[in-house]
Amino acid sequence: MKKNDYRPGEVIVTDFLGYQHWSIVSDRKCDDNQYKLISATRRNGTVKEEKFDTVTQGRHSYKVGDIGKPEDFLFLIDRARGWIGQWDYSILSANCEHFVNLIRLDKAKSRQLENTLLCSAITLLLVSASSKKISVSSMLCLLVISGGIAVYASRGQPAASNSLNHNEGNIG
Structure with a gap:
């Protein structure tokens, strides 16, 4: 158009x-x-x-x-x-x-916000359930990546x- x-x-x-x-x-x-x-x-x-x-x-x-x-x-x-x-x-x-x-x-x-919050919460749960310790910077990086994937999926x-x-x- x-x-x-x-x-x-x-x-x-x-x-x-x-x-x-x-x-x-x-x-x-x-x-x-x-x-x-x-x-x-x-x-x-x-x-x-x-x-x-x-x-x-x-x-x-x-x-x-x-x-x-x-x-x-x-x-x-x-x-x-x-x-x-x-x-x-x-x-x-x-x-x-x-x-x-x-x-x-x-x-x-x-949907962008709902999916970002859901994906970030799941990421936090999975990381906290893991037996490995993770640094704050790694956690923030994972949250940004998972949030970005959620926003993209909500387009x-x-x-x-x-x-x-x-x-x-x-x-x-």
Whole structure:
């Protein structure tokens, strides 16, 4: 898909180092005729409606789904806008994926976070059950690796195999 081919109500995922950022395509456009994105960011500490390029920062981005039928998405976009400036960002309880899922599914949840915490807990249990002593630095390294694997396994999948690189002027 071309960069301007995404539509209001679609969910866009942007790949950042070690995590994905989740956004909802707005029905409002910028001066450059690109749709804005609504998302919760650590950068802002809350929900904002911003230019596509500001949110994605030129990273690989693609569509993973939409937030309903055309008659539903305006209601849900308005609902997302209701959180602008009201959302207190927290990586553990109110991150971008929590936000998008609250709007889409009425349940604030983050598979990336849930799987990372589960995988890290299993790693801790396995290491503590082992008869070998392990250093703190080795333990931290194992936790980072297991957390990274969990985040990777939790990635949003491109809808209809349309993932393209934003830097090439495309988005899926």
